[in-house]
Amino acid sequence: MKYLVKKLALCLALFIPSAFSSASLPTDTYEDLQNLKSNVRAAYVNALIVDKDSRAHAKRVAFINKIDATLDKIENLTELSQKHRKELSRSLSIYLRSAKNEANTYDINLGSRTFSNGYSAYSELIEHIYAPIQTIEVSENIPKKSIQIYALLDHIAEAVEIHGERIIKTKRVAKLTQTNLDAMCATIESGLEDIAKYPDSKSVINKASLKWGFIKAPICNLDQTSAPYTITHYGFLLTDILRKYATDQLGNLVTS
DSSP states (O other): OHHHHHHHHHHHSOOOOSSSOOOOSHHHHHHHHHHHHHHHHHHHHHHHTTTTOTHHHHHHHHHHHHHHTTGGGGGGOTTSOHHHHHHHHHHHHHHHHHHHHHHHTOOTTTOOOHHHHHHHHHHHHHHHHHHHHHHHHHHTTOOHHHHHHHHHHHHHHHHHHHHHHHHHTOGGGTTOOHHHHHHHHHHHHHHHHHHHTSGGGHHHHHHHHHHHHHHHHHHHOTTOOOOHHHHHHHHHHHHHHHHHHHHHHHHHHHHO
16 A cells, blocks of 8 residues: 555656656666666767767767756655765766766767776766665565566677677777677577566567567677667667566566
C-alpha cells in the first residue's frame, strides 16, 4: 500500500523533462541512474568520433543537454546517501565542464580531444554513478533478471566505446588483441542467451539480436574499424531496446 500511495503521488507531480523523473521510489532512482549512465556513455563515444563523422557532434550535444538537465535534480534524490549525492554532483559538474568546453569549441580540423582531455572526468563520473546503483541493488533486492539486463547493456556500451577508441587509436586500446575482442563479444553473446531464457523476452531478443548482428562483425574484429558513426548509432538502438525491457521489469517489481 505504501508503494501504491507513493506511486500515485509521483503520477500527480508536474512533469519535468530530464533524465531524473522526480523519483520517489528506490526503483525509480535506480532506473534514472541507469539512464544517466547510458546518456553519459553515449555522449562520450559520440565525442570520440566527431573527427571521423561530423554527425556525431550533434548527437553528443543532445546527450550533453540531457545530462545537464539532471544536475539540479541530484540533490533531491533522497533515496541516495548524502555521500553518494555529493560525489555524484561533484563529478557530474566536472564532467559537464569538460564536455561542454569541447563541444562549444568543436572544430572538425582539430579532431577528437575527448580521450586526452576528458577521459578522466568521464571515467570518474561513471564510477560515481555505479556506486549508488550497486547500493540500491543490494538494499532493494533488485531482481537478478534486471541486473542481468543492465549488465548486458554495459557490456554492449563498452564494446561500442572500444570500437570508437580503436578508430582514433587511443592509448587505452593500444595493446588490445583479437583474444580480448573474442572474450568481450562472447560475454555479449552469452548475455543475450541468458536473457532469451525468460518467457517474456522473445520479441525483445529477436529485435536486439538483429541489431547486434548488424554491428557484430566490425566490433568483434580487430582489423575492422570502418563506419564508426553507424556502429555508434546502431549500438545505441540496441541498448535502447534492452533498456526499455529493463524498465518494464522494474515496473513489474513495483506493482507486484
